[in-house]
Amino acid sequence: MDAQRVAAGQACSVARTVALLSDPWMVLVVRDVGRGIHRFDDLARSLGVARTVLSRRLSTLVGSGILERSDYREPGSRTRPEYHLTRRGRDLGVVLAAMMDFGDRHLAGPEGPPVVRTHAGCGAAVRLVGVCADGHRLGADDRVLLEPGPGATPGSPAPDPEEP
Amino acid sequence: MDAQRVAAGQACSVARTVALLSDPWMVLVVRDVGRGIHRFDDLARSLGVARTVLSRRLSTLVGSGILERSDYREPGSRTRPEYHLTRRGRDLGVVLAAMMDFGDRHLAGPEGPPVVRTHAGCGAAVRLVGVCADGHRLGADDRVLLEPGPGATPGSPAPDPEEP
DNA sequence: CGGTATCCTGAAAGATACTG
DNA sequence: CAGTATCTTTCAGGATACCG
Numbered sequence: 001m002d003a004q005r006v007a008a009g010q011a012c013s014v015a016r017t018v019a020l021l022s023d024p025w026m027v028l029v030v031r032d033v034g035r036g037i038h039r040f041d042d043l044a045r046s047l048g049v050a051r052t053v054l055s056r057r058l059s060t061l062v063g064s065g066i067l068e069r070s071d072y073r074e075p076g077s078r079t080r081p082e083y084h085l086t087r088r089g090r091d092l093g094v095v096l097a098a099m100m101d102f103g104d105r106h107l108a109g110p111e112g113p114p115v116v117r118t119h120a121g122c123g124a125a126v127r128l129v130g131v132c133a134d135g136h137r138l139g140a141d142d143r144v145l146l147e148p149g150p151g152a153t154p155g156s157p158a159p160d161p162e163e164p
Numbered sequence: 165m166d167a168q169r170v171a172a173g174q175a176c177s178v179a180r181t182v183a184l185l186s187d188p189w190m191v192l193v194v195r196d197v198g199r200g201i202h203r204f205d206d207l208a209r210s211l212g213v214a215r216t217v218l219s220r221r222l223s224t225l226v227g228s229g230i231l232e233r234s235d236y237r238e239p240g241s242r243t244r245p246e247y248h249l250t251r252r253g254r255d256l257g258v259v260l261a262a263m264m265d266f267g268d269r270h271l272a273g274p275e276g277p278p279v280v281r282t283h284a285g286c287g288a289a290v291r292l293v294g295v296c297a298d299g300h301r302l303g304a305d306d307r308v309l310l311e312p313g314p315g316a317t318p319g320s321p322a323p324d325p326e327e328p
Numbered sequence: 329c330g331g332t333a334t335c336c337t338g339a340a341a342g343a344t345a346c347t348g
Numbered sequence: 349c350a351g352t353a354t355c356t357t358t359c360a361g362g363a364t365a366c367c368g
Contacts, residue, residue: 003188006212011278013267014260018191024167027182040330048170050362055331088270094292096178098262103177106252112314114175119296120307128258132283132290143284150276204350214342219351245350
């Protein structure tokens with residue numbers, strides 16, 4: 001029972017997502033592609049990862065629809081493969097953003113966060129908050145309930161609070 | 165150069181957080197403890213993980229300040245160890261919530277999400293959105309800029325958009 | 329430049345057995 | 349019930365070498 005397979009099979013969106021991102025490199029590759037690093041060698045250098053490993057990760061990410069590989073031809077050069085985020089890959093941004101928020105709060109040195117996210121246009125810092133469909137912005141003291149949804153199976157649900 | 169060590173050493177909150185959550189079991193343990201499963205055997209059963217592995221993961225999570233181990237005495241029984249989320253562990257909730265949002269959107273079957281999060285009190289569904297310090301709620305078309313923060317080092321920053 | 333093929337090695341998963 | 353000790357075996361990381 002390896003963790004991968006266990007997680008992928010559960011009726012739980014956290015488990016399913018974690019099965020996709022199981023490996024640290026997965027997240028870091030998504031981060032760097034999202035940052036504008038699109039070529040194999042650049043990724044290998046930027047990440048400091050073995051090329052064989054990078055190759056495997058890229059294949060997996062393409063296979064799971066997070067990245068797409070396309071050939072771009074810059075004027076006057078030969079065609080080169082590039083990796084870009086798909087829609088699905090871009091939607092992973094919220095997970096990376098959550099990791100940033102957490103890391104900024106708990107894992108940054110006294111100097112503060114290494115990177116800040118700002119709202120283009122207004123320039124103010126951005127962070128994630130929970131909002132409910134009625135428009136309330138949730139604070140630290142608001143309780144969030146977890147309840148079985150339409151896709152629930154006899155397995156997984158959970159009657160306990162959480163804090164967004 | 166294993167991913168763990170590379171990630172932990174980077175001036176990047178995403179990398180630091182991912183170094184903490186590297187393994188799928190880590191996330192699933194945090195999920196289950198947050199769901200109200202606090203005892204060793206219950207966790208082992210709920211997760212379907214080998215007890216040796218669970219033991220190692222719990223030690224790591226306690227060591228990194230995400231869980232704390234305490235002994236509870238129920239009236240009339242002997243004392244039992246229990247694991248609870250620390251403040252830091254509760255703050256990981258935003259990462260799990262982000263994973264839920266992503267999994268609900270991209271990895272759920274046609275029936276819909278297996279679990280829904282609702283705002284206690286109003287009962288409406290909850291999701292994560294980016295908000296900026298000026299109070300604007302960010303939509304899909306708002307651009308977020310990544311810029312070097314106070315904790316930046318000559319290494320890591322990144323001038324490219326992202327989508328929260 | 330952008331990979332794949334191979335091989336070697338170390339780490340770690342998990343089965344089993346034991347302790348308080 | 350809540351672990352730890354030990355052992356075996358698998359498996360993935362990375363170095364090297366090679367191809368289009």
